[in-house]
Amino acid sequence: MAAKIISGNEVSQQMKDEMKLEVAELKAKGLQPCLAVILVGEDPASKVYVSNKKKACEYIGIRSLETRLPAETTTEELLKVVNGYNNDPSVHGILCQLPLPKHIPETKILRAIVPEKDVDCFHPFNVGLISIGEVRFLPCTPAGCLELIKRGGFETSGKDVAILGRSNIVGRPLSNMLDQRTMNATVFMCHTKTKNLKEKCAGADIVIAAMGQPEFVKADMVKEGAVVIDVGINRVDAPGTEKGWKLVGDVAFDEVKEKAAAITPVPGGVGPMTIAMLMKNTLTAAREAAGLK
Ligand code: BQF
Numbered sequence: 001m002a003a004k005i006i007s008g009n010e011v012s013q014q015m016k017d018e019m020k021l022e023v024a025e026l027k028a029k030g031l032q033p034c035l036a037v038i039l040v041g042e043d044p045a046s047k048v049y050v051s052n053k054k055k056a057c058e059y060i061g062i063r064s065l066e067t068r069l070p071a072e073t074t075t076e077e078l079l080k081v082v083n084g085y086n087n088d089p090s091v092h093g094i095l096c097q098l099p100l101p102k103h104i105p106e107t108k109i110l111r112a113i114v115p116e117k118d119v120d121c122f123h124p125f126n127v128g129l130i131s132i133g134e135v136r137f138l139p140c141t142p143a144g145c146l147e148l149i150k151r152g153g154f155e156t157s158g159k160d161v162a163i164l165g166r167s168n169i170v171g172r173p174l175s176n177m178l179d180q181r182t183m184n185a186t187v188f189m190c191h192t193k194t195k196n197l198k199e200k201c202a203g204a205d206i207v208i209a210a211m212g213q214p215e216f217v218k219a220d221m222v223k224e225g226a227v228v229i230d231v232g233i234n235r236v237d238a239p240g241t242e243k244g245w246k247l248v249g250d251v252a253f254d255e256v257k258e259k260a261a262a263i264t265p266v267p268g269g270v271g272p273m274t275i276a277m278l279m280k281n282t283l284t285a286a287r288e289a290a291g292l293k
Contacts (some may be wrong), residue, residue, distance in 0.1 A: 003228075003260040006142070006152035012129045012272035015147075016060055017123045019279055023061035026286065034063040035093040035119065036085045040078060040104065041071035046097045047158045052096075062282055065091065071101045078104060082112045092286040093119035094145075095278070098169075114234045115287065119281040121173070136288075138172040145208055145229045145271025146177060152262050154206075154227050157184040161260035162204035163249070164197075165211035170231055174208060197221075209250035219255040228256055229262040231270050 023033060027069045035057055038121030050066065059062035067081050078096070085094045094117045100106050110118075115125040121137040129136055148274050161178055165171040166189055178185040179184060185206070190197050201207055201221040210231035222228060249266030257263050264270055287293055 001225075001259075001261075003257040004152065004262040005167075005257070006148050006262050006264050006269070008148060008264060008269040008272045011148060011151045012144075012276040014151075016056060016196065016279065019060045019283060022281075022283060022290045026290075027061065027285070029292070031286055031290045031292070032063055032090075033061075033282055034065065034091050034172075035068070035095070035282045036065040036088075038067045038069070038078070038081055038096045039086075040073050040093070040097070041101050043099070045127040046099075048095050052275050053278060054271075056279050060279055067168040073101070073104070073105050073110060078109060079112050082109065086096075086114045086117065089289070091117065091279075092280040092289050094116055096206075097119045097182040105107065117285055119278055119285055121281065122169075127168075127173065130173055131284075133180045133182070137284060138168070138277055140176055140274045140277040140281065141170050141231060141270060142174040142223055143277040143280075144270050145174060146183070147172075147230065147277070148229060148270065149227060150262055152227070154262060156206070159185050160187065160203065161185045161187050161206040162190055162201045162206065163187060163207070164201070164217070165231075166191050167210065170210040173209075174210070191293075202241050208252075211250055213250055214248050215250070217256060218252040219252070223254050225261045226259075226260055227272065228260045229276045230264050230266050232266060233271060239248075255256050273275045 036054055037050055055063050065087055085091045094113045096109050110122045118126050121139040163171050163174055175187045175189050178187050188200055189269055190200055198221045202223055205229045208229045212232060214234035214236050228251055230249035230251040234248050235245050236248050238246040239270045247267050
């Protein structure tokens with residue numbers, strides 16, 4: 001049985017169309033949602049991500065502001081920019097594109113964004129809210145994974161979920177969300193020191209691969225009929241192609257798709273959903289700032 005391919009391109013497009021209508025309503029009430037993006041340095045992938053975010057804002061009708069700073073920017077200079085946006089009431093969401101240059105402490109910057117505008121949901125206060133099941137902002141990539149499961153027509157309740165990777169950005173918040181009473185999944189977190197990882201994955205109803213290893217998850221690690229969500233974005237050599245490289249996920253797509261009930265592609269899977277969820281958080285921030293709902 002070949003798997004259903006859950007398209008993040010399609011689902012995110014649908015969400016963006018829904019949000020477009022919502023923004024039109026907010027504008028009619030005199031509210032113009034606004035997202036501020038800070039990019040430090042010249043990382044080419046980061047530039048693409050920032051441009052994806054700006055394009056999504058434009059499509060939906062969210063105003064977007066951008067501050068580009070050189071790689072040599074000091075922590076103090078960056079904090080000034082963050083504070084400027086913190087204190088600007090017309091700005092509802094603020095994000096600082098990661099990764100930051102090595103001399104800038106990420107945690108210090110992420111904690112400087114006021115929690116009310118923390119649309120990436122990286123501030124420890126918002127992370128804490130997630131872990132106690134109080135939802136304001138949703139961490140974008142984890143929420144994107146869950147939305148793909150839901151809109152793909154699959155349940156989490158009573159399911160065993162294997163999460164590969166324990167990053168603060170994906171694996172950890174996902175596990176915090178999935179075992180809440182709203183989702184009712186049983187989670188096992190897998191990482192480099194996990195024993196019998198293959199067997200643990202192969203026992204799961206849902207596998208979420210987020211460890212950043214190209215095509216790590218093979219068919220023998222996946223149960224027949226499982227749902228497989230691929231968070232990985234790895235650039236690998238592809239001799240003979242135009243660019244000389246291609247993007248692959250953390251899942252060996254071609255073999256796993258023959259065994260799974262559903263699988264997300266890379267690109268066009270979780271990636272575009274991350275952007276859609278960021279837009280959703282920005283609307284939440286704007287609504288809450290205006291005292292709506
Ligand atoms: C797609 C990100 C690692 C580190 C920092 C669409 C994106 C990616 C892929 C995108 C990501 C990854 C983002 C696709 C934002 C997701 O078509 O498959 C969109 O823009 N992302 C980021 O801002 O920072 C990252 C991954």
